[in-house]
Amino acid sequence: MELRVKNIYGKIIFDSVKENLKYINLRNAVLENANLKGVNLVNANLENANLENANLENANLENAKGLSVNNLLNKTSKVSFWALMAHILIGGAVIGLSVYTIYNTLGIIIWLMILSIK
Known part of the structure; x- marks a missing residue:
């Protein structure tokens, strides 16, 4: 046919x-x-x-x-892929900033403790 x-x-x-x-x-x-x-x-x-x-x-x-794969992909899956990438990047930035803030805060606390000992 x-x-x-x-x-x-x-x-x-x-x-x-x-x-x-x-x-x-x-x-x-x-x-x-x-x-x-x-x-x-x-x-x-x-x-x-x-x-x-x-x-x-x-x-x-x-x-x-x-x-x-190309002709089976639809717009939704492409959008989902980029949404996932953005989510990972933003999540990584937030985690990195949090870790930086914690270490920075600990550093300031330790520095103040050292100054208070004298």
């Missing part, structure tokens, strides 16, 4: 979750926000397909061509 598609949007595509799309050619298809839950995409050609925000839960993607 070969089906060449230019634009398929989430509303239109695959009302039936049990749809069998084995060997389908979805090259360059736009599957943005598509619900592909449980769809059989065994040996499907997904080369350059836009799968942004597509629901691929339980979809059978065995031997599907053109799949890579």
